Amino acid sequence: MKVIETDIAVIGAGPAGLAAALEASRLGKQVTLIERSDDLGGILQQCIHDGFGLVRFKKQLSGPQYAERFIEKLKASDVSLLLDTTVLSIENKVIRAVSPREGVLEIRPGAIVLAMGCRERTRSQVEIYGTRPSGVMTAGTVQRYINLEGYLPGRRAVILGSGDIGMIMARRMHLEGIEVLGVYELMPEVGGLARNVYQCLIDYDIPLHLSTTVREVFGKERLEGVRVVKVDKNRRPIEGTEEDIACDLLVLSVGLIPENELSRKAGVLISPVTQGPVLDESMMTSVPGIFAAGNVSIVFDLVDYVSDSAEAAARGAVRYLDGQAPSAEPLDVIAGENVASLLPTQYRVDYVGDELSFYLRVRKMESNVRVTLRQGKRVIKSKKQLVVRPAEMVTLTLSREDLTLIEPDTPLEIHIET
Amino acid sequence: MVKRLKRIIAEYVDTSQFPINATVREDGVVILEGEAPDWKTADELAHRVAKSKKVRNVINHLSCDGKSLAYIPKKELIDQGRALGTLDEADVIIVGAGVIGSGIARELSKYNLDIVVLEKGDDISQGASKANNGMIHSGNAVVPGTLKAKLNVEGNAMYSDWAADLQFEFKRIGSFGLSYNKKDRHTLWLSWIAGRLNKVPGMRFISPDTFLEMEKDVEVRPRRVLYAPTTAYVDGFEVTIALAENAAMNGVRFHLSTEVVDVDVEDGVVRGVVTDRGLVKGRLVINAAGVFADEIAAMAGDQFYTLHPRKGVIAIFDKEKKGPDRSLNGRPYVHQKNTKGGGVQRTVSGNPLWGPNAVEILDKTDLSVQPEDLDYVMGSGSVVCPGTKRSEIIASFAGIRPADYKEDFIIERSRVVRGFIHVAGIQSPGLAAAPAIAKMVEELTADELGKLSRRGDWNPIREKPVVFSKLSPEEQERLISENPLYGHIVCRCETISEGEIVDAIRRPIPAVTFDAIKRRVRATAGRCQGGFCGPRILEIIMRETGLRPEEVRKQGKDSYIVAGTIRDRCDEADCCETRASAGVSEGIAQETGAHHESD
Ligand SMILES: Cc1cc2nc3c(=O)[nH]c(=O)nc-3n(C[C@H](O)[C@H](O)[C@H](O)COP(=O)(O)OP(=O)(O)OC[C@H]3O[C@@H](n4cnc5c(N)ncnc54)[C@H](O)[C@@H]3O)c2cc1C
Numbered sequence A: 001m002k003v004i005e006t007d008i009a010v011i012g013a014g015p016a017g018l019a020a021a022l023e024a025s026r027l028g029k030q031v032t033l034i035e036r037s038d039d040l041g042g043i044l045q046q047c048i049h050d051g052f053g054l055v056r057f058k059k060q061l062s063g064p065q066y067a068e069r070f071i072e073k074l075k076a077s078d079v080s081l082l083l084d085t086t087v088l089s090i091e092n093k094v095i096r097a098v099s100p101r102e103g104v105l106e107i108r109p110g111a112i113v114l115a116m117g118c119r120e121r122t123r124s125q126v127e128i129y130g131t132r133p134s135g136v137m138t139a140g141t142v143q144r145y146i147n148l149e150g151y152l153p154g155r156r157a158v159i160l161g162s163g164d165i166g167m168i169m170a171r172r173m174h175l176e177g178i179e180v181l182g183v184y185e186l187m188p189e190v191g192g193l194a195r196n197v198y199q200c201l202i203d204y205d206i207p208l209h210l211s212t213t214v215r216e217v218f219g220k221e222r223l224e225g226v227r228v229v230k231v232d233k234n235r236r237p238i239e240g241t242e243e244d245i246a247c248d249l250l251v252l253s254v255g256l257i258p259e260n261e262l263s264r265k266a267g268v269l270i271s272p273v274t275q276g277p278v279l280d281e282s283m284m285t286s287v288p289g290i291f292a293a294g295n296v297s298i299v300f301d302l303v304d305y306v307s308d309s310a311e312a313a314a315r316g317a318v319r320y321l322d323g324q325a326p327s328a329e330p331l332d333v334i335a336g337e338n339v340a341s342l343l344p345t346q347y348r349v350d351y352v353g354d355e356l357s358f359y360l361r362v363r364k365m366e367s368n369v370r371v372t373l374r375q376g377k378r379v380i381k382s383k384k385q386l387v388v389r390p391a392e393m394v395t396l397t398l399s400r401e402d403l404t405l406i407e408p409d410t411p412l413e414i415h416i417e418t
Numbered sequence B: 001m002v003k004r005l006k007r008i009i010a011e012y013v014d015t016s017q018f019p020i021n022a023t024v025r026e027d028g029v030v031i032l033e034g035e036a037p038d039w040k041t042a043d044e045l046a047h048r049v050a051k052s053k054k055v056r057n058v059i060n061h062l063s064c065d066g067k068s069l070a071y072i073p074k075k076e077l078i079d080q081g082r083a084l085g086t087l088d089e090a091d092v093i094i095v096g097a098g099v100i101g102s103g104i105a106r107e108l109s110k111y112n113l114d115i116v117v118l119e120k121g122d123d124i125s126q127g128a129s130k131a132n133n134g135m136i137h138s139g140n141a142v143v144p145g146t147l148k149a150k151l152n153v154e155g156n157a158m159y160s161d162w163a164a165d166l167q168f169e170f171k172r173i174g175s176f177g178l179s180y181n182k183k184d185r186h187t188l189w190l191s192w193i194a195g196r197l198n199k200v201p202g203m204r205f206i207s208p209d210t211f212l213e214m215e216k217d218v219e220v221r222p223r224r225v226l227y228a229p230t231t232a233y234v235d236g237f238e239v240t241i242a243l244a245e246n247a248a249m250n251g252v253r254f255h256l257s258t259e260v261v262d263v264d265v266e267d268g269v270v271r272g273v274v275t276d277r278g279l280v281k282g283r284l285v286i287n288a289a290g291v292f293a294d295e296i297a298a299m300a301g302d303q304f305y306t307l308h309p310r311k312g313v314i315a316i317f318d319k320e321k322k323g324p325d326r327s328l329n330g331r332p333y334v335h336q337k338n339t340k341g342g343g344v345q346r347t348v349s350g351n352p353l354w355g356p357n358a359v360e361i362l363d364k365t366d367l368s369v370q371p372e373d374l375d376y377v378m379g380s381g382s383v384v385c386p387g388t389k390r391s392e393i394i395a396s397f398a399g400i401r402p403a404d405y406k407e408d409f410i411i412e413r414s415r416v417v418r419g420f421i422h423v424a425g426i427q428s429p430g431l432a433a434a435p436a437i438a439k440m441v442e443e444l445t446a447d448e449l450g451k452l453s454r455r456g457d458w459n460p461i462r463e464k465p466v467v468f469s470k471l472s473p474e475e476q477e478r479l480i481s482e483n484p485l486y487g488h489i490v491c492r493c494e495t496i497s498e499g500e501i502v503d504a505i506r507r508p509i510p511a512v513t514f515d516a517i518k519r520r521v522r523a524t525a526g527r528c529q530g531g532f533c534g535p536r537i538l539e540i541i542m543r544e545t546g547l548r549p550e551e552v553r554k555q556g557k558d559s560y561i562v563a564g565t566i567r568d569r570c571d572e573a574d575c576c577e578t579r580a581s582a583g584v585s586e587g588i589a590q591e592t593g594a595h596h597e598s599d
């Protein structure tokens, strides 16, 4: 068994892992980047549509193009790469991985950055009855079949869920000659970005049905059809509104959740708020020395924020190795009014970074609101925002000065105030 | 007897509106015909008739809305099979590769016999054997004096040897019957009495404290606890594949995707069967076709029972969910007839399993799961695991019990034709009784064919396939150096390597569909349900078998995974152009990133 010693091990080479590795390396640490597949870029490799990089590069790039910017830099850096290498477990900060060439590897780092990304929610996480035929798959799987493998996953498709990947795949399928019969969304509003409704659905005359869901699937071997039904405001099916639609493909775009398998094995606490690890202001988990970045920590909407969060995690890991990590007892950051998910959920007052960004997702759409961070009655920071929507992340960035306003002992709260 | 039957019918159904006819055959078999008000009534009526004195069994040809369980010959397939000529020849033809057919095949492979197994599915175990609770019942839930009871207790005892030879996962950790109030106390006493009469070893009442000590995650304290230490747990599919592989190693030939559509009988003697892929000649047909065994019997001209499909739905939860390790029969809040209770247990791989319910249906292939099914399953499970939400279910599926109206196993030589053995009505506890059923059929086979001579080279051992994730790092290292494919992890949820998937494809009974692979190595069975590893498994199957993408199946001939390749279409002139220009229009509006904010 080969043993590798390194300063920082980064697990996963999607946009998060790439950015974390580069940042840690730039700050002078020896970095080992471990990636399961044989190429870099993670999920971005199958996202051939553009719309990546507007925030960081002020440019519309495709997924692979966005990744390429980091990959080039990485190749010029002294980050060591372990490709085709899957991490199986993390115990006491010792990583065990396997690869066809190297066999079993033991990696002993000073700090770890988890960057395994997220996974899609599946049929088992939505209430669909009926049979179990082939032809029911997630949008990401469809994306992979079409964009990377060049296969036609079906001929007549119904899409459940109006998440971004679902809408993007509606358009892709349409262009590949698959008849897209409609997008059905349980909630009264779209799950993905508004721009995608226009560019992916309306432009191609693909109907969108809100407050409607797929209740049952038919077909003993291949999918033969689905039964859709309208739902009331409590999301319960309204009897008499059922409609059967013949199709051979049901595409699920019903949400993403952080990949927690390894995080759990490593013993880190999982937050019920983000469904990813509990993290503090420097993206450190409940296990000292283990950090998380990108979609493994919270599902971001834009890849740019994924990269930002990864650089923050890398800086946290470097400070930890240098013995300068904040050590005060963490304050909780509480998800308040209309806040569904939030990062970080902990803050230490002796943090000395330049600035700090909070990322949050709201429960419901509201307009003319203020995003406010408070401590007890005191407002630490507040900003106006025209609209907030569940599909779009809200950021609140605190400067060094803002941070000095935070006092020990009282938990912080973030609210969307109307 | 006809009069008595008329009375039974008239008591239950308004015969002026629904004229129902009962014919009594010489052999004591009653045939019911006519239109019934609904299937529940038809089913209940057949049960009542079956209970009547001197009735050997019931053939139920009652119909509802034009549908019935009467056997209709598949004429086209019969003609097709006959036209194709001989597919194979053997001494013994076993119809159906469920746990029963595979168990019999393995038992008979000890002898100098040429054996074939014919299975209509594209993998073995396509019926009840793949969709059950995996419980090796102790024998305290079956009616004393029945064949079921005898074979259940005997089969249970024989499982330790099967598990040792065939190397499937096996946990003999016992089960509990619980009572919470006066009403269920009665039911619990009944199982105690049944257990005593059936001679269930070691069964006893234990104190609720001892119980809570043994099952630390159970919060609701029962009043009484009946403990049956011999109850064990297996994965029904794994048992079946182990049996089939061992049989195949010992020379049994398995023909998959081969449906028996007729039985050739000449002068009262069986000559073989007709399948959709040709004729198979043989001296003895063993009918182990699960819920279709009544149809095979009809093909042989010896139908004396109807198998009525009784659907059961099971729900599976994530391994991390708390709950008991052993089966708890927490008396369901609605008492359903003909289920062993439907409780809470854990599969051998550690997932909590709840259910099943029991619903009489008319379509033997209806495996759909309906909201009412899960209502029942959730209700019965919540007795012992309160507060569980439906959204915690990670998978639910249905299985079909093949029940006759006597509600007992039918294992006997045909009284009408030579060379035909019925192994029918093998409902629960069929999995538990399987070893004893195989033994019994071995004896019936000797009765049919005369003394059997043993082979000198029979090998009872089936080696367990590699399970990479369970090996020590040293063993993993060694394996990868021998075959690098073990170092390539394909399924991240269950940590399954490419090496294991290739093994499954190359074993004695090859796995070439998604479901066949899933059942053997659990790839695609994890949390992502194949979303991530599906495309890779498709590639591996194609590479190993030479199939084209659209030829790879999930399970069943129409269950293609992908409909074809996009490159096919790309020959069309303007296709690529359209795609390229779409890429440009995919540009995002300037609004993004701006996020409507102003400080
Ligand atoms: C199917 C799918 C489609 C998406 N499409 C879009 C889109 O069109 N537009 C968009 O803006 N966002 C999309 N997203 C969101 C996207 O995940 C993020 O924008 C971004 O790619 C997240 O970056 P990441 O580095 O956190 O994760 P990822 O890009 O997922 O990278 C994680 C990496 O970790 C590796 N890894 C995981 N586990 C291990 C292990 N045990 N050992 C070694 N390596 C491991 C993986 O192989 C992968 O390369 C999509 C997400 C999914 C799941």
Ligand SMILES: Cc1cc2nc3c(=O)[nH]c(=O)nc-3n(C[C@H](O)[C@H](O)[C@H](O)COP(=O)(O)OP(=O)(O)OC[C@H]3O[C@@H](n4cnc5c(N)ncnc54)[C@H](O)[C@@H]3O)c2cc1C
Pocket (backbone or CB within 6 Å): B095, B096, B097, B098, B099, B100, B101, B118, B119, B120, B121, B124, B125, B126, B127, B128, B129, B130, B131, B132, B133, B134, B135, B136, B137, B236, B258, B259, B260, B261, B288, B289, B290, B291, B292, B293, B296, B311, B312, B313, B314, B356, B398, B399, B400, B401, B426, B427, B428, B429, B430, B431, B432, B433
């Ligand atoms: C929900 C449920 C839970 C259960 N739980 C338990 C339990 O915990 N313990 C227990 O002991 N028992 C249990 N059982 C019962 C047990 O599963 C069955 O008794 C057992 O699997 C029957 O095996 P079999 O081989 O007879 O039938 P099957 O497994 O149904 O096999 C029959 C095979 O024959 C094939 N076939 C049918 N017709 C033809 C044809 N014309 N030509 C070729 N092939 C054909 C089918 O495709 C099938 O593969 C349960 C059953 C159900 C439904």
